[in-house]
Amino acid sequence: MKTPPIVSPQEWDAAREELLVEEKKLTRARDALAARRRRMPWMAVEKKYRFDGPQGPVSLLDLFEGRRQLIVYRAFYAPDVTTYPEGGGAYPERACVGCSFLADQVAHPAHLNARDTTLAFVSRAPQAEIQGLKARMGWELIPWYTITDDFDKDFGVDEWHGTNAFIREGERIYRTYFIDSRGDEAMGSAWSYLDITALGRQEEWEDSPEGYPQTPPYGWWNYHDAYGETTRSASAH
Template sequence: MTPNHAVVSPKEWLEARKKLLALEKELTHLRDRINAERKALPWVKVEKDYVFDTTGGKKTLADLFDGRSQLLLYHFMLGANWEAGCKSCSFLVDHFDGALVHLNHHDVTLIAASNAPLAKIEAYRKRMGWRFPWVSAFGSDFNGDFHVSFSPAELGGKVVYNFTEIDGSDAYDELPGLSAFYKDEDGTVYHTYSTYARGLEELVGTLMLLDRAPKGRNEGTTMDFVRRHDEYEDAPRRRA
């Protein structure tokens, strides 16, 4: 039984597809404009000396560039008292490992940072089989300063997330984001960009593929189909 869609002749389908193509081209051109505006954003010098725990010992934010001039840092939701990493963050970073070689050879370092201790991060990374660098911001102001980690006191009032003040009762103690940094030849680090919430969607190739499948994302609530990749049933499922 086919879904509730019109079934038409190839000629009629081609006409409808061309109309959609015009919209897709508009989106492509808009994306080009947004990318240009993103590159043109002013930068902010990072004044604070952030230090992270890594498998290679203590490292500063400047050290995390690993010899490159650009750093993309994903704020992964894994708190000090969490039993496991966020399901949605895990879905997103499943897409990282294949991109590493391409980014690294294009002067970009990609890492994740969480507020959990390094031992907890490494245990979860081992479970999930990931290779991308992942550091601990535990005990530092880093995730708080970038508005992705909140104390119980902060959650009792107002917090800023996605550049907007929201009620803390609507937030978790950890939230996701992506921040970009540039390191000058003299070692000065600049914060160039951050994005949060649905601004992270385009990092998730699976969603982009689903958007082109016959049923789209086929979800009741946002990403209700997502599981950690070791928690799916072995048999493929047909969704209504």
């Protein structure tokens, strides 16, 4: 391994400041891209999708858990899903290694919930297996449902993983964004999830359309076990 040059603290600081200029450009570009997402058109969801949950059959609307926004990740966990690397185990002990990698990164859902947003995973495996996988892998906080119809095919995730974002107006549901492939590798933090939603982080500094819910930054942040109804986004219905 050929290492970079070894320099003095002053030279290191200068090199870091030079790179920081480019990092700031990337941050501003990421914020601008999120602003464009918030101006994406919405697609009406006309079909009535059904899933199996821990307590029985549920609708797509039920997955919102009463909140305004829903993020759905299609994780590959089913009898016909190949798991790897070799020797790591197989179904039902293991899900797809990439989907498992992502599940390990998912932050506490209370922060998303405080912005009126729910995260859910969906797979083709039956609930008994899903609950066993969650317990084995420490993913108890991720709501995880069984696909029972064409939801995966209709939303571009029947052959590959992907993350769909939805919003509701009353009982009307709309698809607002979709990412897959390497777009999914950035997912896991509350910020990365909120940045793909129609309402964004809902903070006053964001470039959002007029009338979108926004509150001061920092003010709504809390410990994950200290959120209450007063911290819910102004967008709540």
